[in-house]
Amino acid sequence: MITTELARIRVLPVVVIDDPRHAVPLARALADGGVPCAEITLRTPAAVEAVAAVAELDGFLVGAGTVLSPEQLDRVVDAGARFVVSPGFSAVLSNRASRHGVPAIPGVATASELMSARAAGHTVVKLFPAAQLGGAALVPALHAPFPDVRFVPSGGIGIGTAADYDLDPVLTVSTSWIAPRDAIGAGRFDEITARAREFRAAVGR
Numbered sequence: 001m002i003t004t005e006l007a008r009i010r011v012l013p014v015v016v017i018d019d020p021r022h023a024v025p026l027a028r029a030l031a032d033g034g035v036p037c038a039e040i041t042l043r044t045p046a047a048v049e050a051v052a053a054v055a056e057l058d059g060f061l062v063g064a065g066t067v068l069s070p071e072q073l074d075r076v077v078d079a080g081a082r083f084v085v086s087p088g089f090s091a092v093l094s095n096r097a098s099r100h101g102v103p104a105i106p107g108v109a110t111a112s113e114l115m116s117a118r119a120a121g122h123t124v125v126k127l128f129p130a131a132q133l134g135g136a137a138l139v140p141a142l143h144a145p146f147p148d149v150r151f152v153p154s155g156g157i158g159i160g161t162a163a164d165y166d167l168d169p170v171l172t173v174s175t176s177w178i179a180p181r182d183a184i185g186a187g188r189f190d191e192i193t194a195r196a197r198e199f200r201a202a203v204g205r
């Protein structure tokens with residue numbers, strides 16, 4: 001199962017790719033650092049091509065992020081995305097993902113949003129933007145009334161706070177800290193491998 005794989009890897013790098021030719025070296029750099037997965041955000045025109053390139057790699061789990069519309073969802077699933085992530089919850093996206101049989105991880109920022117997502121069948125949600133909402137303390141607070149839910153905290157989490165999120169209800173920790181956009185653009189893949197290793201060590205297990 002995808003969520004089991006994400007939980008095992010324990011870190012989900014969020015990446016913004018400007019040039020699709022960077023996608024495969026980036027994926028290899030992350031895997032070399034012990035983090036064989038990525039969420040490629042649909043924030044650049046290169047994103048769908050980047051998903052398709054990385055989907056060809058054995059042993060690498062690629063998802064798409066910043067999925068805002070059903071049309072985008074169709075496109076990334078066609079390109080080979082194995083899971084989709086959104087900053088918020090949308091029933092339309094949720095239905096579309098189920099139709100494709102692809103796991104969707106919607107973002108929630110409040111208990112009400114979590115109730116909507118749960119009513120649509122989601123038991124894995126992204127907690128976004130985690131740091132700005134109050135940080136790691138939010139996880140046990142929201143987990144108490146929703147013990148069946150696991151969280152993917154995302155937003156403002158860097159190496160300084162990564163260890164705070166090493167909590168049982170956390171499925172995996174999402175961060176753009178590992179692969180900054182400028183490092184990808186400049187081809188500093190060794191640096192990305194080192195950051196992957198460092199962040200992975202910080203979230204434990």
Ligand SMILES: O=C(O)C(=O)C[C@H](O)[C@H](O)COP(=O)(O)O
Pocket residue numbers: 014039041065066067085086087128154155156157174175176177
């Ligand atoms: O829009 C989405 O679907 C997203 O994926 C949002 C990202 O999870 C965060 O933007 C990552 O936050 P930073 O680690 O602070 O950069």
